[in-house]
Amino acid sequence: MTRRQEIISTALALMLKKGYLNTSMRDIAAAVNMEAASLYNHIKNKEEILIETCFGLAKTLEMGIKEVNDIYFNASEKLRMAVSSHIAAITQDLNASHLFVHEWRHLSGDTREQFVKRRDLYEQEFRDIVVLGFEEGEFKDVDPKFATLTILASLNWVGEWYRPEGEMQAKEIADKLTQFILSGLQKN
Amino acid sequence: MTRRQEIISTALALMLKKGYLNTSMRDIAAAVNMEAASLYNHIKNKEEILIETCFGLAKTLEMGIKEVNDIYFNASEKLRMAVSSHIAAITQDLNASHLFVHEWRHLSGDTREQFVKRRDLYEQEFRDIVVLGFEEGEFKDVDPKFATLTILASLNWVGEWYRPEGEMQAKEIADKLTQFILSGLQKN
DNA sequence: CCTACCGATCGGTAGG
DNA sequence: CCTACCGATCGGTAGG
Numbered sequence: 520m521t522r523r524q525e526i527i528s529t530a531l532a533l534m535l536k537k538g539y540l541n542t543s544m545r546d547i548a549a550a551v552n553m554e555a556a557s558l559y560n561h562i563k564n565k566e567e568i569l570i571e572t573c574f575g576l577a578k579t580l581e582m583g584i585k586e587v588n589d590i591y592f593n594a595s596e597k598l599r600m601a602v603s604s605h606i607a608a609i610t611q612d613l614n615a616s617h618l619f620v621h622e623w624r625h626l627s628g629d630t631r632e633q634f635v636k637r638r639d640l641y642e643q644e645f646r647d648i649v650v651l652g653f654e655e656g657e658f659k660d661v662d663p664k665f666a667t668l669t670i671l672a673s674l675n676w677v678g679e680w681y682r683p684e685g686e687m688q689a690k691e692i693a694d695k696l697t698q699f700i701l702s703g704l705q706k707n
Numbered sequence: 708m709t710r711r712q713e714i715i716s717t718a719l720a721l722m723l724k725k726g727y728l729n730t731s732m733r734d735i736a737a738a739v740n741m742e743a744a745s746l747y748n749h750i751k752n753k754e755e756i757l758i759e760t761c762f763g764l765a766k767t768l769e770m771g772i773k774e775v776n777d778i779y780f781n782a783s784e785k786l787r788m789a790v791s792s793h794i795a796a797i798t799q800d801l802n803a804s805h806l807f808v809h810e811w812r813h814l815s816g817d818t819r820e821q822f823v824k825r826r827d828l829y830e831q832e833f834r835d836i837v838v839l840g841f842e843e844g845e846f847k848d849v850d851p852k853f854a855t856l857t858i859l860a861s862l863n864w865v866g867e868w869y870r871p872e873g874e875m876q877a878k879e880i881a882d883k884l885t886q887f888i889l890s891g892l893q894k895n
Numbered sequence: 896c897c898t899a900c901c902g903a904t905c906g907g908t909a910g911g
Numbered sequence: 912c913c914t915a916c917c918g919a920t921c922g923g924t925a926g927g
Contacts (some may be wrong), residue, residue, distance in 0.1 A: 538812060539729040544906060556907080557912045565906070600778070608790040619807065625725060665875070665883055672864030673857045680856055695853055732922060744923080745896045753922065 523561040529570050529613035531595055539569060539622040569618055570630055576619040577637050579608045582643045594631070595701060601648060602674065602700065603693040609678045610689040615679040626657030642667055658704045670700055711749040714739055718756050727757060727810040750804040757806055758878060762883055764807040765825050767796045772832045783841030790888065791881040797866045800823035804866040804886055825837060830855060837892070846892045883894065 529550045533542045546564055548555040561569060591597045596631030603618060609616045615693075623634050646667040652658030708716075717738045721730045731755055737742040750756060771792035779785045799805045811822050834855040840846030865880060 537730065540726065541813070543904075545904085554913055555905095556909095558916080559907070560912065583715070601725050601841065625729070662875075662883065665880075666887070668864065669742070669861045669884065669887060672867075673860045676860030676864070678857065679860075687850075692853075695850065695893055699854070699891040701859060703887040704890075731920075742897055743921095746923095747923070748896065769898080890917085 524559060526553075527563050527568055527571070528614070531572060531612075531618065534568075534613045534622065535614070535617045539618065539625055541663045545568055566625075566627065566630075569626060572618045573623045573626065574637075576608065576612075577614050577634065577641070580605060580641055583608060585639065588644070594648050594655055594657055595705065597648045598652070598701065598704075599697045601645060602670075602697045603636060603690075605674045606677060606689055606696065609675065609691070610681050610683070613678055613681065613683075616675075620675045620678060633643040642671060645671060652704060657706065659706055662702065666704065673700075714746060715756055715759070719760060719800075720865050722756075722810065723802045723805045727806065727813055730847070734820075738785060738795065752884070754813075754815065754818075756838045757810060757814060760803045760806045761811045761822055762825075763812065764796065764800075764803050765822065765829070768793060768827070768829055771796060774831070781862065782843050783893065784837055784847055785836045786840070786889065786892075789833060790858075790885045791878075792871065793862045793880040794877055795882065796867060797863065798869050798871070801866055801869065801871075808866060830859060840892060847894055849892065854892065859877045861888075 526547065530542065530547045533546055533550060537546070544555045544558055548558055557637065584601055585602060587597055587600045591600055623631070623638075626634055644665050647665045648664050649658065649661070649670075653660055653663070673696060677696075681687075681689075708769070714735065720734045721734055725734070732743045732746055734881060754796060772789055775785055775788040779788055780787055811819070811826075814822055834851050836852045837846065837854050839859075841848055841851075861884060865884075869875075869877075869880065885895065
Protein backbone atom coordinates (compact mmCIF):
# COMPACT_ATOMS: atom_id res chain seq x y z
CA MET A 520 0.00 0.00 0.00
CA THR A 521 1.48 3.34 -1.03
CA ARG A 522 1.51 6.23 1.39
CA ARG A 523 -1.27 7.81 -0.65
CA GLN A 524 -3.49 4.76 -0.39
CA GLU A 525 -2.79 4.60 3.32
CA ILE A 526 -3.87 8.23 3.74
CA ILE A 527 -7.04 7.72 1.76
CA SER A 528 -8.12 4.51 3.44
CA THR A 529 -7.43 6.02 6.85
CA ALA A 530 -9.45 9.08 5.86
CA LEU A 531 -12.39 6.92 4.75
CA ALA A 532 -12.47 5.12 8.09
CA LEU A 533 -12.55 8.44 9.94
CA MET A 534 -15.23 9.77 7.64
CA LEU A 535 -17.47 6.81 8.30
CA LYS A 536 -17.19 7.38 12.03
CA LYS A 537 -17.41 11.18 12.11
CA GLY A 538 -18.83 12.22 8.77
CA TYR A 539 -17.02 13.86 5.85
CA LEU A 540 -17.37 17.48 6.91
CA ASN A 541 -16.53 16.69 10.50
CA THR A 542 -13.29 14.98 9.57
CA SER A 543 -10.54 17.57 9.32
CA MET A 544 -7.30 17.31 7.43
CA ARG A 545 -5.63 17.51 10.85
CA ASP A 546 -7.63 14.47 12.02
CA ILE A 547 -6.46 12.53 9.01
CA ALA A 548 -2.89 13.70 9.42
CA ALA A 549 -2.81 12.67 13.07
CA ALA A 550 -4.13 9.23 12.20
CA VAL A 551 -1.24 8.63 9.81
CA ASN A 552 1.35 10.41 11.97
CA MET A 553 1.89 13.42 9.80
CA GLU A 554 1.36 17.14 9.85
CA ALA A 555 -1.72 18.31 8.00
CA ALA A 556 0.36 20.28 5.52
CA SER A 557 2.19 17.15 4.47
CA LEU A 558 -0.98 15.50 3.25
CA TYR A 559 -0.98 17.88 0.32
CA ASN A 560 2.08 16.18 -1.08
CA HIS A 561 -0.06 13.11 -1.65
CA ILE A 562 -3.51 14.43 -2.39
CA LYS A 563 -4.66 17.63 -4.04
CA ASN A 564 -7.20 18.54 -1.37
CA LYS A 565 -9.88 17.11 0.86
CA GLU A 566 -12.50 16.89 -1.85
CA GLU A 567 -10.22 14.71 -3.96
CA ILE A 568 -10.79 11.94 -1.44
CA LEU A 569 -14.54 12.28 -1.82
CA ILE A 570 -14.37 12.49 -5.60
CA GLU A 571 -12.08 9.52 -6.04
CA THR A 572 -14.16 7.36 -3.72
CA CYS A 573 -17.59 8.25 -5.07
CA PHE A 574 -16.57 7.85 -8.70
CA GLY A 575 -14.53 4.75 -7.96
CA LEU A 576 -17.51 2.95 -6.53
CA ALA A 577 -19.71 4.27 -9.32
CA LYS A 578 -17.31 2.67 -11.80
CA THR A 579 -17.38 -0.65 -9.96
CA LEU A 580 -21.17 -0.69 -9.94
CA GLU A 581 -21.36 0.26 -13.61
CA MET A 582 -18.99 -2.50 -14.59
CA GLY A 583 -20.99 -4.95 -12.52
CA ILE A 584 -24.31 -4.22 -14.18
CA LYS A 585 -22.69 -4.18 -17.60
CA GLU A 586 -21.33 -7.67 -17.08
CA VAL A 587 -24.73 -8.87 -15.87
CA ASN A 588 -26.39 -7.48 -18.97
CA ASP A 589 -23.79 -9.09 -21.21
CA ILE A 590 -24.18 -12.55 -19.70
CA TYR A 591 -27.84 -12.94 -18.70
CA PHE A 592 -30.94 -12.40 -20.77
CA ASN A 593 -33.78 -13.38 -18.46
CA ALA A 594 -35.03 -10.58 -16.19
CA SER A 595 -35.19 -12.68 -13.01
CA GLU A 596 -31.68 -13.90 -13.61
CA LYS A 597 -30.45 -10.40 -14.42
CA LEU A 598 -32.02 -9.02 -11.28
CA ARG A 599 -30.60 -11.77 -9.15
CA MET A 600 -27.10 -11.14 -10.43
CA ALA A 601 -27.40 -7.35 -10.37
CA VAL A 602 -28.40 -7.49 -6.71
CA SER A 603 -25.53 -9.82 -5.99
CA SER A 604 -23.05 -7.56 -7.73
CA HIS A 605 -24.35 -4.47 -5.94
CA ILE A 606 -24.22 -6.10 -2.52
CA ALA A 607 -20.72 -7.36 -3.20
CA ALA A 608 -19.54 -3.86 -4.07
CA ILE A 609 -21.21 -2.26 -1.05
CA THR A 610 -20.03 -4.80 1.49
CA GLN A 611 -16.54 -5.00 0.09
CA ASP A 612 -15.69 -1.51 1.37
CA LEU A 613 -18.11 -0.10 3.91
CA ASN A 614 -16.12 3.09 4.35
CA ALA A 615 -16.23 3.90 0.67
CA SER A 616 -19.89 2.94 0.50
CA HIS A 617 -20.73 5.44 3.19
CA LEU A 618 -19.30 8.28 1.11
CA PHE A 619 -21.02 6.96 -2.01
CA VAL A 620 -24.44 6.65 -0.38
CA HIS A 621 -24.43 9.60 2.02
CA GLU A 622 -21.68 12.14 1.44
CA TRP A 623 -21.81 12.69 -2.30
CA ARG A 624 -23.98 15.71 -1.52
CA HIS A 625 -20.81 17.52 -0.54
CA LEU A 626 -19.30 17.18 -3.98
CA SER A 627 -19.15 20.65 -5.46
CA GLY A 628 -20.78 22.06 -8.57
CA ASP A 629 -19.91 20.24 -11.76
CA THR A 630 -18.59 17.15 -10.07
CA ARG A 631 -21.78 16.71 -8.15
CA GLU A 632 -23.87 17.00 -11.28
CA GLN A 633 -21.76 14.41 -13.04
CA PHE A 634 -22.10 12.06 -10.11
CA VAL A 635 -25.85 12.40 -9.97
CA LYS A 636 -26.01 11.77 -13.70
CA ARG A 637 -24.07 8.52 -13.41
CA ARG A 638 -26.14 7.43 -10.45
CA ASP A 639 -29.30 8.07 -12.45
CA LEU A 640 -27.97 6.06 -15.36
CA TYR A 641 -27.21 3.16 -13.07
CA GLU A 642 -30.70 3.37 -11.64
CA GLN A 643 -32.01 3.36 -15.18
CA GLU A 644 -30.30 0.03 -15.86
CA PHE A 645 -32.10 -1.50 -12.91
CA ARG A 646 -35.35 -0.01 -14.11
CA ASP A 647 -34.79 -1.56 -17.54
CA ILE A 648 -34.57 -4.97 -15.91
CA VAL A 649 -37.87 -4.45 -14.11
CA VAL A 650 -39.51 -3.35 -17.35
CA LEU A 651 -38.02 -6.32 -19.19
CA GLY A 652 -39.48 -8.67 -16.60
CA PHE A 653 -42.91 -7.22 -17.25
CA GLU A 654 -42.50 -7.50 -21.02
CA GLU A 655 -41.47 -11.11 -20.60
CA GLY A 656 -44.66 -11.67 -18.64
CA GLU A 657 -42.71 -12.74 -15.57
CA PHE A 658 -43.15 -9.66 -13.41
CA LYS A 659 -46.29 -7.96 -12.22
CA ASP A 660 -47.29 -4.64 -13.74
CA VAL A 661 -45.69 -2.54 -11.02
CA ASP A 662 -44.59 1.07 -11.31
CA PRO A 663 -40.99 0.51 -12.51
CA LYS A 664 -39.59 3.74 -11.09
CA PHE A 665 -41.13 3.11 -7.73
CA ALA A 666 -40.00 -0.52 -7.63
CA THR A 667 -36.47 0.40 -8.61
CA LEU A 668 -36.14 3.07 -5.95
CA THR A 669 -37.39 0.65 -3.33
CA ILE A 670 -34.98 -2.04 -4.43
CA LEU A 671 -31.97 0.27 -4.49
CA ALA A 672 -32.92 1.69 -1.11
CA SER A 673 -32.80 -1.73 0.48
CA LEU A 674 -29.54 -2.56 -1.30
CA ASN A 675 -27.79 0.63 -0.23
CA TRP A 676 -29.06 0.30 3.31
CA VAL A 677 -27.20 -2.96 3.70
CA GLY A 678 -24.10 -0.85 4.22
CA GLU A 679 -25.70 0.57 7.37
CA TRP A 680 -25.97 -2.67 9.23
CA TYR A 681 -23.70 -5.16 7.52
CA ARG A 682 -20.68 -6.14 9.61
CA PRO A 683 -17.96 -8.26 8.01
CA GLU A 684 -17.46 -10.11 11.31
CA GLY A 685 -21.22 -10.75 11.67
CA GLU A 686 -22.82 -14.05 10.90
CA MET A 687 -24.57 -13.07 7.70
CA GLN A 688 -22.19 -12.97 4.77
CA ALA A 689 -22.51 -10.91 1.59
CA LYS A 690 -23.55 -13.90 -0.48
CA GLU A 691 -26.32 -14.83 1.96
CA ILE A 692 -27.59 -11.25 2.13
CA ALA A 693 -27.75 -11.10 -1.64
CA ASP A 694 -29.67 -14.37 -1.75
CA LYS A 695 -32.21 -13.32 0.84
CA LEU A 696 -32.68 -9.90 -0.67
CA THR A 697 -33.13 -11.37 -4.12
CA GLN A 698 -35.72 -13.78 -2.81
CA PHE A 699 -37.55 -10.97 -1.03
CA ILE A 700 -37.48 -8.70 -4.07
CA LEU A 701 -38.46 -11.37 -6.56
CA SER A 702 -41.38 -12.40 -4.37
CA GLY A 703 -42.60 -8.83 -4.61
CA LEU A 704 -42.15 -8.65 -8.35
CA GLN A 705 -42.92 -12.06 -9.84
CA LYS A 706 -46.41 -13.18 -10.63
CA ASN A 707 -47.61 -15.92 -8.35
CA MET B 708 -46.11 30.64 13.87
CA THR B 709 -43.91 31.97 16.63
CA ARG B 710 -40.53 33.46 15.84
CA ARG B 711 -38.94 30.37 17.33
CA GLN B 712 -40.90 28.03 15.06
CA GLU B 713 -40.03 30.20 12.09
CA ILE B 714 -36.34 29.97 12.94
CA ILE B 715 -36.46 26.23 13.33
CA SER B 716 -38.44 25.49 10.21
CA THR B 717 -36.17 27.78 8.21
CA ALA B 718 -33.15 26.03 9.67
CA LEU B 719 -34.54 22.62 8.71
CA ALA B 720 -35.02 23.69 5.12
CA LEU B 721 -31.43 24.91 4.93
CA MET B 722 -30.17 21.73 6.55
CA LEU B 723 -31.91 19.56 3.99
CA LYS B 724 -30.26 21.51 1.19
CA LYS B 725 -26.77 21.90 2.66
CA GLY B 726 -26.51 19.38 5.47
CA TYR B 727 -26.56 19.98 9.21
CA LEU B 728 -22.86 20.68 9.73
CA ASN B 729 -22.67 22.84 6.65
CA THR B 730 -25.49 25.09 7.77
CA SER B 731 -24.10 27.82 10.00
CA MET B 732 -25.96 29.86 12.55
CA ARG B 733 -25.15 32.83 10.31
CA ASP B 734 -26.87 31.09 7.38
CA ILE B 735 -29.95 30.56 9.47
CA ALA B 736 -29.88 34.09 10.80
CA ALA B 737 -29.61 35.57 7.32
CA ALA B 738 -32.56 33.50 6.14
CA VAL B 739 -34.77 34.97 8.86
CA ASN B 740 -33.28 38.47 8.65
CA MET B 741 -31.47 38.49 11.96
CA GLU B 742 -27.97 38.58 13.30
CA ALA B 743 -26.57 35.23 14.36
CA ALA B 744 -26.27 36.31 17.97
CA SER B 745 -29.98 37.04 18.14
CA LEU B 746 -30.88 33.45 17.40
CA TYR B 747 -29.72 32.57 20.89
CA ASN B 748 -32.65 34.43 22.35
CA HIS B 749 -34.91 31.81 20.80
CA ILE B 750 -32.91 28.62 20.86
CA LYS B 751 -30.27 27.36 23.22
CA ASN B 752 -27.80 26.38 20.54
CA LYS B 753 -27.50 24.72 17.16
CA GLU B 754 -27.79 21.21 18.49
CA GLU B 755 -31.13 22.01 20.10
CA ILE B 756 -32.60 22.15 16.59
CA LEU B 757 -31.26 18.70 15.82
CA ILE B 758 -32.37 17.26 19.15
CA GLU B 759 -35.88 18.67 19.01
CA THR B 760 -36.38 17.49 15.45
CA CYS B 761 -34.99 13.99 15.83
CA PHE B 762 -36.85 13.29 19.05
CA GLY B 763 -40.01 14.94 17.81
CA LEU B 764 -40.21 12.63 14.83
CA ALA B 765 -39.29 9.68 17.01
CA LYS B 766 -42.26 10.51 19.21
CA THR B 767 -44.60 10.73 16.22
CA LEU B 768 -43.46 7.36 14.93
CA GLU B 769 -43.77 5.76 18.36
CA MET B 770 -47.30 7.04 18.80
CA GLY B 771 -48.17 5.77 15.35
CA ILE B 772 -47.05 2.21 15.96
CA LYS B 773 -48.63 2.20 19.39
CA GLU B 774 -51.99 3.09 17.91
CA VAL B 775 -51.60 0.42 15.26
CA ASN B 776 -50.87 -2.18 17.91
CA ASP B 777 -53.86 -1.06 19.95
CA ILE B 778 -56.30 -1.29 17.09
CA TYR B 779 -55.22 -4.18 14.87
CA PHE B 780 -54.46 -7.75 15.81
CA ASN B 781 -53.70 -9.45 12.52
CA ALA B 782 -50.05 -9.18 11.39
CA SER B 783 -50.82 -8.29 7.76
CA GLU B 784 -53.19 -5.58 8.92
CA LYS B 785 -50.71 -4.30 11.49
CA LEU B 786 -47.96 -4.16 8.92
CA ARG B 787 -50.17 -2.40 6.42
CA MET B 788 -51.10 0.28 8.94
CA ALA B 789 -47.60 0.62 10.40
CA VAL B 790 -46.22 1.26 6.93
CA SER B 791 -48.96 3.76 6.28
CA SER B 792 -48.28 5.58 9.53
CA HIS B 793 -44.53 5.66 8.92
CA ILE B 794 -44.90 6.98 5.37
CA ALA B 795 -47.33 9.62 6.57
CA ALA B 796 -44.85 10.83 9.18
CA ILE B 797 -41.91 10.88 6.78
CA THR B 798 -43.70 12.62 3.95
CA GLN B 799 -45.43 15.10 6.20
CA ASP B 800 -42.17 16.96 6.88
CA LEU B 801 -39.31 16.09 4.54
CA ASN B 802 -36.95 18.53 6.18
CA ALA B 803 -37.40 16.99 9.60
CA SER B 804 -37.18 13.50 8.12
CA HIS B 805 -33.81 14.28 6.64
CA LEU B 806 -32.41 15.11 10.08
CA PHE B 807 -34.06 12.03 11.56
CA VAL B 808 -32.74 9.64 8.94
CA HIS B 809 -29.33 11.11 8.17
CA GLU B 810 -28.11 13.70 10.65
CA TRP B 811 -28.80 12.06 14.01
CA ARG B 812 -25.17 10.92 13.90
CA HIS B 813 -24.24 14.44 14.88
CA LEU B 814 -26.13 14.28 18.13
CA SER B 815 -23.56 14.29 20.91
CA GLY B 816 -22.84 11.74 23.61
CA ASP B 817 -25.77 10.87 25.80
CA THR B 818 -28.37 12.30 23.49
CA ARG B 819 -27.15 10.22 20.62
CA GLU B 820 -27.27 7.05 22.70
CA GLN B 821 -30.81 7.79 23.78
CA PHE B 822 -31.83 8.39 20.20
CA VAL B 823 -30.33 5.14 18.98
CA LYS B 824 -32.08 3.31 21.80
CA ARG B 825 -35.47 4.68 20.81
CA ARG B 826 -34.82 3.91 17.18
CA ASP B 827 -33.96 0.35 18.10
CA LEU B 828 -37.13 -0.01 20.12
CA TYR B 829 -39.19 1.21 17.20
CA GLU B 830 -37.44 -1.25 14.93
CA GLN B 831 -38.23 -3.96 17.49
CA GLU B 832 -41.94 -3.20 17.20
CA PHE B 833 -41.78 -3.78 13.46
CA ARG B 834 -39.85 -6.97 14.04
CA ASP B 835 -42.53 -8.17 16.44
CA ILE B 836 -45.10 -7.79 13.69
CA VAL B 837 -43.02 -9.87 11.30
CA VAL B 838 -42.61 -12.56 13.96
CA LEU B 839 -46.33 -12.48 14.73
CA GLY B 840 -47.10 -13.01 11.07
CA PHE B 841 -44.98 -16.13 11.10
CA GLU B 842 -46.60 -17.42 14.28
CA GLU B 843 -50.01 -16.86 12.74
CA GLY B 844 -48.88 -18.96 9.79
CA GLU B 845 -49.42 -16.04 7.41
CA PHE B 846 -45.81 -15.06 6.73
CA LYS B 847 -42.94 -17.11 5.42
CA ASP B 848 -40.18 -18.15 7.78
CA VAL B 849 -37.89 -15.23 6.92
CA ASP B 850 -35.10 -13.83 9.08
CA PRO B 851 -37.09 -11.23 11.04
CA LYS B 852 -34.19 -8.88 11.68
CA PHE B 853 -33.19 -8.92 8.06
CA ALA B 854 -36.73 -8.42 6.82
CA THR B 855 -37.32 -5.55 9.21
CA LEU B 856 -34.16 -3.70 8.23
CA THR B 857 -35.06 -4.09 4.57
CA ILE B 858 -38.57 -2.81 5.14
CA LEU B 859 -37.47 0.19 7.17
CA ALA B 860 -34.79 1.00 4.62
CA SER B 861 -37.35 1.29 1.86
CA LEU B 862 -39.68 3.31 4.09
CA ASN B 863 -37.03 5.80 5.13
CA TRP B 864 -35.76 6.13 1.60
CA VAL B 865 -39.12 7.46 0.49
CA GLY B 866 -38.01 10.78 1.97
CA GLU B 867 -35.23 10.91 -0.61
CA TRP B 868 -37.42 10.95 -3.66
CA TYR B 869 -40.92 11.90 -2.51
CA ARG B 870 -42.04 15.33 -3.69
CA PRO B 871 -45.29 16.75 -2.36
CA GLU B 872 -45.98 18.31 -5.75
CA GLY B 873 -45.28 15.04 -7.57
CA GLU B 874 -48.00 12.77 -8.85
CA MET B 875 -47.62 10.00 -6.31
CA GLN B 876 -49.22 10.88 -3.02
CA ALA B 877 -48.35 9.54 0.42
CA LYS B 878 -51.38 7.27 0.54
CA GLU B 879 -50.55 5.73 -2.82
CA ILE B 880 -46.91 5.20 -1.86
CA ALA B 881 -47.97 3.47 1.32
CA ASP B 882 -50.34 1.21 -0.62
CA LYS B 883 -47.75 0.21 -3.20
CA LEU B 884 -45.07 -0.34 -0.61
CA THR B 885 -47.38 -2.43 1.51
CA GLN B 886 -48.30 -4.54 -1.47
CA PHE B 887 -44.63 -4.98 -2.38
CA ILE B 888 -43.63 -5.88 1.17
CA LEU B 889 -46.53 -8.24 1.81
CA SER B 890 -45.82 -10.06 -1.46
CA GLY B 891 -42.35 -10.69 -0.13
CA LEU B 892 -43.58 -11.89 3.26
CA GLN B 893 -46.84 -13.71 2.81
CA LYS B 894 -47.04 -17.33 1.83
CA ASN B 895 -48.37 -17.86 -1.66
C1' DC C 896 -32.74 42.03 18.85
C1' DC C 897 -27.94 44.28 17.95
C1' DT C 898 -22.77 45.48 18.19
C1' DA C 899 -18.66 43.84 19.24
C1' DC C 900 -15.99 40.30 20.02
C1' DC C 901 -13.73 35.69 21.69
C1' DG C 902 -11.12 31.44 21.18
C1' DA C 903 -11.01 27.63 18.28
C1' DT C 904 -10.59 25.51 14.17
C1' DC C 905 -10.73 25.07 9.42
C1' DG C 906 -8.58 24.12 4.41
C1' DG C 907 -4.82 25.34 2.29
C1' DT C 908 -0.07 27.73 0.85
C1' DA C 909 4.91 29.34 1.06
C1' DG C 910 9.21 28.03 1.48
C1' DG C 911 12.37 24.99 2.67
C1' DC D 912 7.74 15.72 5.11
C1' DC D 913 7.98 19.98 8.39
C1' DT D 914 7.54 24.85 10.42
C1' DA D 915 5.15 28.73 10.16
C1' DC D 916 1.42 30.91 8.87
C1' DC D 917 -2.83 32.97 6.23
C1' DG D 918 -7.59 34.46 5.74
C1' DA D 919 -12.01 32.73 6.59
C1' DT D 920 -15.40 31.04 9.26
C1' DC D 921 -17.31 28.82 13.03
C1' DG D 922 -20.49 28.46 17.57
C1' DG D 923 -21.26 31.11 21.12
C1' DT D 924 -21.02 35.08 24.93
C1' DA D 925 -21.05 39.84 27.11
C1' DG D 926 -23.39 43.64 27.61
C1' DG D 927 -26.66 46.50 26.40
